[in-house]
Amino acid sequence: MHNADVRMRGFSERISVARFESVLRDRCAPLPAETVPLAQAAGRVLAAAAVSPVDVPAFDRSAMDGYALRSEETFGAGPYNPLTFRVVGEVTPGRTFERAIVPGEAVRIMTGAPLPPGADAVLMAEYTSEQNGIMTATEAVSPRKHVGRAGEDIRRGQEVLPAGRALRPQDLGVLASIGQGQVSVLRRPAVTLLITGDELLKPGEQPVGARIVDSNSVMLAALIARDGGTVAALQHLPDRRETIAQALREAPGDLIVTTGGTSVGVEDHAPTLVAELGELLVHGVAMRPSAPTGFGLVGGRPVFLLPGNPVSCLAAYDFFVRLGLRRLAGRDEAWPYRPVTRRLRSRIVSQIGRVDYVRVRLEGEEADLLATSGASILSSTSLAGGFVVVPEGSEGLAAGDVATVWLYD
């Protein structure tokens, strides 16, 4: 054990959550673009504004099933004054009527079909009857009635979606409609997960003796996918300095997330290694749980050091990796949790200067603290409906206070 490092001596000072967030905003910028097929672009972030090269539709079209005709010829038509037209053809979507219609003529037309030349309106089928090539109209229509103009959806040169847009399902439809089959989006951050701990078995192994199963890797992989990232590599590593050093140097991807060995114990190699191999910018956060969280750069890439305790790992991910990852992905920073307000059944104790992350159980309109609140009790985050955050400037919340609960679902 060295006396020169922090191990076994506790953190000399803890950075505030707000200061940590500001470090992350400085150090995590959106990744470059790549081109993907439209079918794979849902939720991806548009790299540049999408501008339409065409009018959509490119032609005037019918908005109803009925008859295209010259509207002025219907004036005066009604149930007691039916007017008749010669039906000279039919036009369906994708087809065109070959000539201009002349007075007295109507063309049967379907929704979405191009308006025949000479026609200026569509009379709905409901107000007509047809027999032996003669259509009888019992309603008048005004000019342009039930006609969608060329470019009514999108005009040539129009910006249809701004840069930075997280693509909605309907945005993909809009891009398809202007002729795009692929789209330039920001690259998804690729994450190397380094799970450290001699005591850890891999997911799928049976817990035995003094060993426990790593639960963080499966949880983190799902959280990373939620925030727009991918897992480039996953390694389970023993608490050996040289092994962890090598893994940090050789990790593929855009950022590294480690779990375990982030505190001040003799086996806590990660912080000193990041300091040696690059720059350790944060170590120790004024937060409960997750105080032993760190952040730095190795080879210019962000490295997040998360506690091995699974609740701390979850909270540290949601506070810090979520922010860094979503910035790399070009996504908005907000938690993807839904906030609701609930009355607290019991008080939550905190301290000025510290942020608390508190799992709560939801019971009707109330929220209650979970009895088992230790940072090692992962099952508490499955039992909990969500969590309450006590901000830095608060000493806690009283029973009966109304608090914002962030729903896990």
Next chain:
Amino acid sequence: MHNADVRMRGFSERISVARFESVLRDRCAPLPAETVPLAQAAGRVLAAAAVSPVDVPAFDRSAMDGYALRSEETFGAGPYNPLTFRVVGEVTPGRTFERAIVPGEAVRIMTGAPLPPGADAVLMAEYTSEQNGIMTATEAVSPRKHVGRAGEDIRRGQEVLPAGRALRPQDLGVLASIGQGQVSVLRRPAVTLLITGDELLKPGEQPVGARIVDSNSVMLAALIARDGGTVAALQHLPDRRETIAQALREAPGDLIVTTGGTSVGVEDHAPTLVAELGELLVHGVAMRPSAPTGFGLVGGRPVFLLPGNPVSCLAAYDFFVRLGLRRLAGRDEAWPYRPVTRRLRSRIVSQIGRVDYVRVRLEGEEADLLATSGASILSSTSLAGGFVVVPEGSEGLAAGDVATVWLYD
């Protein structure tokens, strides 16, 4: 054109949205289970309750870095009354200390390591110093302090997750920790998408002449993925009765979604085909847009007939396919949109007996109707921040009313 069917004659009656929903609840039940690796189970729905075969952890463990010792020997220790212990070893996570400690002894211990026999508490490193094998304690600890008991996270026989749970990231961690490497979840509904329309080009093609690009397939595929489904097959079909009939009969998967040809025009084959090949349960809904929506069964499988107009298609998906698909997937029925309340800038006109789906633009704390509100204007759903639903029992909303807006993002 037959006079016996509804085509070109309008809908004789329209089913209410509530009645349609009730038909869907009757006809769409959860699919059978399948087993998937834990790493692929995020968001999947648990087929049966998960019960732990083990205690987690299987041993008493330290919750801190420090020294394991007999707590009664620390009583009275303080900054002005330091007490000393012989350090007889070290125990790290995954290892065990080989013998019971005796009075006067302490064992250096790391967070997560098993407590040595004989020890009953852990003194935090912060309250100690160590030199030449002697640890000096300046704080007392009570029995069981900083000790996590065997089973403190999960007890053998405990139900850790209920059947029907949509698995959260941390739930995957819980399942890993009890030794599960795979999990039995409900099968994801596989959807055949049949996109009909002579006028349609495929996504990726350039719009030309009287033809437009199909935008519904890419939008629907993303919506289906959002609601837990997969696309089993995607076909673009001409408006030919025999072709559509064959596609309906031969479609793979658990349900079929068609777009286009659902109304009462001469080219609207889908409703009559479903009636002939199976059972047409719904055709025509008291809703705007999306009135020409249908639902039935072919070969026992649900078939949704969605309008081809993209806004109608989106609304009909979100009202009806969403419900049916999420029921097949065993997921909760709720819209995955976040509701917010906003004051309306302008009035929304509806009718008693009809549900209206109205896209709105968000401006600060207010919501305003979009000027371009036609059902064919897909770009309006990209411009809109969300939508307001005017319920069946309402004639509309007045300017200044506070309405619930469902956010598209």
